[in-house]
Amino acid sequence: MTKSNNYRTKSGRVLTDDDIVRLSVEVESADVDVKALKVRKRGRPFIGSGPADVVPVRLDAALREAVETRAAKEHVTTSDVIRRALKEFLHVV
Secondary structure: OOOOOOEEOOOOOEEOHHHHHHHHHHHHHOOOOHHHHHOOOOOOOOEOOEOOOOOOOOOOHHHHHHHHHHHHHHOOOHHHHHHHHHHHHHOOO
């Protein structure tokens, strides 16, 4: 006899072995796009063409305050302000 495993749903409901069998039959008989199920978008969204690197930068108090003030004024993050400033300075599209 096989040992029964305990599985729980995200809401905390315990799934029995019968529930697992019923769900597997339901999935096998349904027209499911497996590729769509495998695509997972985890983590932060891409900035530009791919994953972004984190680059620590030290700012003096006056520059930090200026960045935070600008971000608050435009209702964006400080990272957005810094990225935009670097793109403009470096002439990167």
